[in-house]
Amino acid sequence: MSLKSLLLAALMIATPAMAQDPETQVAQGRLIGRSADGIDSFKGVPFAMPPVGPLRWRPPVAPINWEGARDAGSVGAICIQAPANGDPGVGPGTPSEDCLTLNVWTPRERAGALPVMVWIHGGGYNNGSGTPPLYDGTNLARRGVVVVSINYRLGRLGFFDHPALAFERAPGELAGNYGVMDQIAALQWVRENIAAFGGDPGQVTIFGESAGGAAVTQLMVAPSARGLFHGAVVQSGLGRQRSALLADDRPGRPSAQTLGDIFARSAGLGAATTADALRALPAERLLTPMPSFYSDNLLVDGTVVPEDVIEAFAAGHQAPVPLMIGANSAEFWWIRPTDAGAYGRTDDVMTDAEYDALVAAYEGQAGYDAHVVSDLIFNEPARRLARLHAAAGQATYLYRFDVVPESNPEPSGGATHASERPYVFDNLHTVGRPMGERDALAATAMADYWTTFARAGDPNRVEHPAWPEFGAAPDQLLEFTNDGPVAKPIPNAARLDLIEAFYDRIRP
Template sequence: MAPRIPPAADVNPVVRIGQGALVGRIEAGVAGFKGVPYAAPPVGPLRWRAPQPPAGWPGLRDAATVGPICVQPPAGGDPGVGPLPMSEDCLTLNVWTPDAGDGPLPVMVWIHGGALISGSGTAALYDGTALARRGVVVVTINYRLGRLGVFAHPALSAEAGGGGLVGNYGLADMIAGLEWVRDNIAVFGGDPANVTVFGESAGGAAILRLMIAGPARGLFHRAVVQSGLGRDVGTPVFAGRDGRPSLEARGVAFADSLGLAGATAAQLRAVPTGRLLSPPPSFYGGDLLVLDGHDGHGLIDADVEPAFAAGRQAAVPLIIGSNSDEFGDIRPEDMSPWRELDAAMTGPERQALHAAYGGADGYRAGVVSDLAFNEPARRLARLHARAGHPTWLYRFDVVAAAMPGARAGAPHGSERPYVFDNLSAAPWPVGERDRRVATAMAGYWTGFAATGDPNGDQRPVWPEYRATPGQLLMFGNDGPAAAPVPFVERLDLIEALYARIH
């Protein structure tokens, strides 16, 4: 039984982990410990290496403030990016725990989104206080981004040898963070045998990869995937695919652009941080989703959908879903790989899809959201349920009354302040309707973390997908309600298209 954190507001809570003692702060009945190193700073000779154990410290370490965000381009208004400063020395995490709770409590570990090039676990949007007050321990982490998180080059591969980590450093950071949780979370009142990973966008895509990564097996026991793609195709580190360059070849081209043809590993590690940001790597162009498995080594050796189809995913309860208007402002000709899918359609396929969307304009406005998020979420829910694992599918369709612009539904990322019940951090004004949805959504998520089933506490019943295939929970402006999966004709046509192409 972990020691209880002192409840008095004027007493700063102290916990002792393997690295040393931490001094946190209590706010709104929750103790927070911020900026805690979970791995050694990945700088100098540790740039582009597997995360290493963190050093300890003597005496008391103040854990009142978050650490630097990882190196990334300017925020551009995304509320999922935390405050500056920015540094390569960024592998820290933050913990929120009820200050008077009896352990062991369920643990929820958040993996932020941002296309693997931006974001952090330090944003006010991801403050864990409101969730922790529901009786869970919340952890948010930073992980390496952009070319510091995903990069390969023959010089680095030679240095790593046949069994070393190559290319997939950001995902390795997430695994290191989960190992830290396993080893340390009990002193915060958390249960290392009841860990839920949850994440959005690139964070959701990362969780799907954690579900098929051997080194992550057993480090979490439930998973929540919010808008996590699922049909994406990874780039192999060493061998090209479909005539496209490998991750190593992409790394060589980037080094050459810096005037470093034939560079050594030491020369690559000496490149100033700012030069790694431009031109930015492309999430959708194949620079950041990587297949690093080779000869029995590495983290990921298959794409997510085929791995789920083969039953290779972690046998854990899963919540998965998407938003109703994810990429409503993106057209199929705007962005790869959906531009390629659009171009690969036969005449009859295109005609049928146009009809399902009510015409060419409806198709162009809605097909990317379905190709990227809505159909893949349904597909993975089906596969996970088929493998015999508890599965719940959702659709988020809440549009705040004050959200700017005319929207056909809920845009990408708009569910995050509701999940965290942090509506004060939403980028638009909210009202009572939004507060009701946030209360319900945070309740489902924390209930799932506690028991492996989101139902209970008089919430509307969320049908489990194995028992009721074709049913999901719709989070709408009037609250959550069970409903049939919407627009099944569109999704069926897209599923058939994927089956023919792949």
């Protein structure tokens, strides 16, 4: 053997074969991703034009084509938001208005088209992104699915209107719910391009938590989202919320245009301000005062979101797709019903009889104070939407999450808000404190159930306890406990019944 051949052979032995960077072709051009441990990823992929300048407060516009191959090895910017508050769902990167990108994870080796899971992050429609390690789709993709995480406009950039913007709009132009429009644009991009990543555009499941769960229910009632997804998972996604209208004020609830006018005046823009003046405001100026999820960011515009979620489900107007829905056992354990803010003071309109009956159902004032807000905002609404969806003849699966790590530092008395996320993604390493064997088992179970649901519209084809279908087994759910998943009657049903009766009285 020649010296050259010997050197070449030695180099091949000393340098393990590296996976070639994956490439794929989408409608806009060629993408170069990254491959690691059998999973290909493509990050920072634009699904819409940057919504800047004249495109601020406009519906998303399809992205332009690019020349050559575009590097998709790193995530894009997160959308404009206030500085991170320690929430691991915010993600890395500098906030920017140029943020309408998505990320894709797909198995390198695959046989046939795979089901697709599109993640919609939470954060009160004010913060968060699809980019943090918490939402890395690698461990879900290992189970034979294609995972997509998306960004969408937040706060006043995503949910906003003003009389000056209305004055300049073309007849029929969509307005107000720009963040929801972004979510729909991302789903349209998925439909048109996901086959290039091995995904099946006819088998798409949307899943989200908190505001992302509320987004899933809004998409279920959005006519323009119909047919873009075929299954839905709602994690702590509210359900009873009442939205502001775009232009019409309600008693005690100003419209989006009124709220926009109040903000513009606080920003030093007079009553005669123009759309150009609003679009010239620095994006950071739109962050203060922080818009409220309940009063500012939840909008019924009449077209994109034509009605409130609870009303749409009651009328059978929601998408006829399989639904998994649930909440955590101690969602907002730190908020008391007497606290100020959107979630506190939720019991102000209770009668004395309703209040006394609930205190008794919670076995005293301490139990009431600790749990009534969580039940009012999350647990009873999840049960109600599950009942309505099952009554419409759709496959429905209700859950309750009650897994608490031994390392949990909070005196929560249960699973707090958003604590299920690292289990669903099987990303316990992102928690930042020790996680035990029972946590690993719970993460395996949840990720298996979630991906099986995406594959079959039924979470039950896995080696885990059977999850009762809600229509066939009324008021039965699957509870994720420290000892594993357990099928059982809905816990605390008596107090949820009292809350349901309270809602029926104040919101017939």
